Amino acid sequence: MKTALRFTALVMLAAILAACAREVVEEPTPPEPPEPTERPPVETDRVDPRDFSDARNLDNPDSLLSQRVIYFEFDRSNVRSEFRPIVEAHAEYLRANSSARVILEGHTDERGSREYNLGLGERRGNAVEELLRAGGVSSRQIEVVSYGEERPVCRESNEDCWERNRRTEIVYTAR
Amino acid sequence: MSLPEKSFLPSATMARRLSLAVLLAALLLPALASAQLRIEIVDGVEGAMPIAVVPFAWDSDMPEPATSVSEIVSANLHRSGLFDPMDEEQMIDRPTRPTEVGFGTWRLLKVDHLVIGRVTDAADGVGYEIEYHLLDVHTGRILMSQALPVGPGDLRFGAHRVTDAVYERLIGTPGAFATRIAYVVVTDRDGDDELFELVIADADGHNPQTIVRNTQPILSPAWSPDGRKLAYVSFATGRSNVIVQDLYTGQNRTVSSDRGINGAPAFSPDGRKLAVSLSRGGSPDIWVIDLDNDDQREQLTRHWTINTEPAWAPESGRIFFTSDRAGRPQIYSMRSDGSDVQRETQEGRYNARPSFGLDDRHMAVVWSDGNNDFRIAIHDREAERLRVLSDGRLDESPSFAPNGSMVLYATRENGRGVLAAVSADGRVRQRLVLSEGDVREPAWSPIIR
Numbered sequence: 155m156k157t158a159l160r161f162t163a164l165v166m167l168a169a170i171l172a173a174c175a176r177e178v179v180e181e182p183t184p185p186e187p188p189e190p191t192e193r194p195p196v197e198t199d200r201v202d203p204r205d206f207s208d209a210r211n212l213d214n215p216d217s218l219l220s221q222r223v224i225y226f227e228f229d230r231s232n233v234r235s236e237f238r239p240i241v242e243a244h245a246e247y248l249r250a251n252s253s254a255r256v257i258l259e260g261h262t263d264e265r266g267s268r269e270y271n272l273g274l275g276e277r278r279g280n281a282v283e284e285l286l287r288a289g290g291v292s293s294r295q296i297e298v299v300s301y302g303e304e305r306p307v308c309r310e311s312n313e314d315c316w317e318r319n320r321r322t323e324i325v326y327t328a329r
Numbered sequence: 330m331s332l333p334e335k336s337f338l339p340s341a342t343m344a345r346r347l348s349l350a351v352l353l354a355a356l357l358l359p360a361l362a363s364a365q366l367r368i369e370i371v372d373g374v375e376g377a378m379p380i381a382v383v384p385f386a387w388d389s390d391m392p393e394p395a396t397s398v399s400e401i402v403s404a405n406l407h408r409s410g411l412f413d414p415m416d417e418e419q420m421i422d423r424p425t426r427p428t429e430v431g432f433g434t435w436r437l438l439k440v441d442h443l444v445i446g447r448v449t450d451a452a453d454g455v456g457y458e459i460e461y462h463l464l465d466v467h468t469g470r471i472l473m474s475q476a477l478p479v480g481p482g483d484l485r486f487g488a489h490r491v492t493d494a495v496y497e498r499l500i501g502t503p504g505a506f507a508t509r510i511a512y513v514v515v516t517d518r519d520g521d522d523e524l525f526e527l528v529i530a531d532a533d534g535h536n537p538q539t540i541v542r543n544t545q546p547i548l549s550p551a552w553s554p555d556g557r558k559l560a561y562v563s564f565a566t567g568r569s570n571v572i573v574q575d576l577y578t579g580q581n582r583t584v585s586s587d588r589g590i591n592g593a594p595a596f597s598p599d600g601r602k603l604a605v606s607l608s609r610g611g612s613p614d615i616w617v618i619d620l621d622n623d624d625q626r627e628q629l630t631r632h633w634t635i636n637t638e639p640a641w642a643p644e645s646g647r648i649f650f651t652s653d654r655a656g657r658p659q660i661y662s663m664r665s666d667g668s669d670v671q672r673e674t675q676e677g678r679y680n681a682r683p684s685f686g687l688d689d690r691h692m693a694v695v696w697s698d699g700n701n702d703f704r705i706a707i708h709d710r711e712a713e714r715l716r717v718l719s720d721g722r723l724d725e726s727p728s729f730a731p732n733g734s735m736v737l738y739a740t741r742e743n744g745r746g747v748l749a750a751v752s753a754d755g756r757v758r759q760r761l762v763l764s765e766g767d768v769r770e771p772a773w774s775p776i777i778r
Contacts, residue, residue: 229657264723265701265703265723266658266679266681266695266697266703266725267638267651267658267681267682267695267725267726268548268549268725268726268770269548269549269592269593269606269637269638269651269682270635270637270638270651270653270658270681270682272569272590272592272606272613272637273590273606273608273612273613273635273637274635276589276590276608276612276613277612277635280611298589299567299568299569300569300589300590300608301546301564304546304548304564305546309744310744311722311723311741311744
């Protein structure tokens with residue numbers, strides 16, 4: 155009984171919070187971001203991690219397809235050679251799965267002006283897009299969105315954080 | 330244990346949930362709106378002018394507000410860094426009319442100027458009238474006398490107008506006290522659910538009002554020249570859009586939502602056009618949207634590099650912007666039809682986000698000489714001189730006061746975003762701090778008539 159009561163209270167609280175959130179936000183809420191890779195563990199022993207056409211490898215930590223962040227140097231937007239195999243793996247996947255779609259989210263560190271950084275973030279997204287296109291991926295499968303410095307993954311003002319924030323994230327909206 | 334379906338909740342619970350939500354929202358909203366910037370003087374000028382703003386007589390049937398008109402005027406003058414107002418407790422005399430002033434007393438107290446006055450009910454019964462006088466203690470002359478009508482809720486703004494007039498009479502340039510500032514506050518930095526709020530407040534930090542809230546980024550607020558509208562960039566849809574919002578009606582309108590970046594809005598001096606940066610062509614270029622003409626748009630730059638942060642120069646009407654066409658961000662200018670492009674900055678490896686005040690001569694920018702520090706600097710375009718005004722490492726988003734006296738900008742302090750202001754000559758410094766949250770993206774309004 156006690157548990158049931160507590161449970162009802164929890165549900166109500168959640169409902170109230172949900173309703174509140176709607177009250178407070180005055181602009182339409184954006185579409186849900188695609189779920190991060192929280193899927194049941196893949197039976198990796200039966201998958202070849204080098205088979206980049208296989209969707210199971212997107213969640214297989216042994217496969218390059220599970221890597222979806224490309225990092226950049228300060229004020230640069232060229233994809234460094236060490237990241238090319240990752241992009242090429244995704245190109246192969248997208249080529250083999252024509253209904254798959256990606257958003258390339260371009261990001262920068264916090265230094266410099268925000269609007270210029272929007273441009274820089276887009277350039278980083280475009281650099282990955284060009285590589286995917288060169289790998290035979292259709293432009294219909296790709297969208298580039300720049301967030302500039304507005305969405306850091308690391309919030310301290312030091313080189314370690316800046317390095318982690320200068321990135322393009324490959325986000326699958328359809329697999 | 331699995332969660333029940335939503336329909337599990339009986340309708341009575343639904344009703345209670347709704348009323349609770351309304352109640353909670355009502356409790357939350359004022360709390361969110363009332364976080365107020367505190368403005369502190371960091372540096373004032375040596376030999377600031379001694380002045381006394383004597384408490385004004387309150388001659389009205391309405392109750393006197395907690396903060397009096399004279400206190401607001403006095404605090405404004407102090408904050409400017411150019412005046413040294415006398416403490417009220419030290420005033421041994423409290424004249425409210427010129428005939429009551431004994432100048433000898435004030436000379437002994439070493440005060441140069443005196444502001445006295447009274448607040449009465451308006452003759453037509455709506456609101457108040459602030460009658461005030463500025464006196465020169467040494468000559469015994471009245472420098473200025475005015476009767477200013479103010480609306481019932483506008484006493485604070487009336488006090489700012491009084492300060493504007495006193496400042497202009499004594500300093501020689503218009504004051505910028507009767508203005509507003511817009512800024513973005515970001516809270517909940519630790520969690521993923523950051524809340525972005527676009528806030529407008531009086532220039533002294535009072536009366537903050539949140540005009541937009543979202544869990545997605547908001548940036549680049551820009552005022553219309555009449556102070557009625559704000560343009561800004563919102564990621565509410567998950568992509569950048571340029572929105573124009575009417576501050577009086579609250580109505581907002583998406584004026585640009587093309588593929589790619591929609592950013593960096595700036596109203597033209599006549600308020601009819603909006604310069605923006607759009608990357609619909611593959612890279613960010615400057616475009617102008619004709620707000621009076623079905624939002625028709627014209628492309629001004631055509632260059633494969635980044636072209637952004639347009640700013641209209643107040644005198645020539647030329648459009649200044651940031652471009653890295655020569656490899657690194659520098660400021661360029663062009664006519665408002667896109668012709669006659671000229672490079673404007675040479676000094677420093679990084680010059681971006683131009684901002685103007687009263688004239689074309691002084692342009693504030695984000696500046697770096699190539700190390701890791703980004704600072705606010707003013708280019709004197711006539712003397713071809715650069716003055717670095719700030720000493721932070723991550724200073725950005727400079728915004729000139731409409732009278733050209735100060736530059737407001739964003740900086741970081743102990744890992745938090747705060748605002749700071751510095752006078753154009755670098756002598757006066759203020760910090761504007763919020764009790765919690767990150768403050769950024771300041772924009773100083775035009776003078777509001």
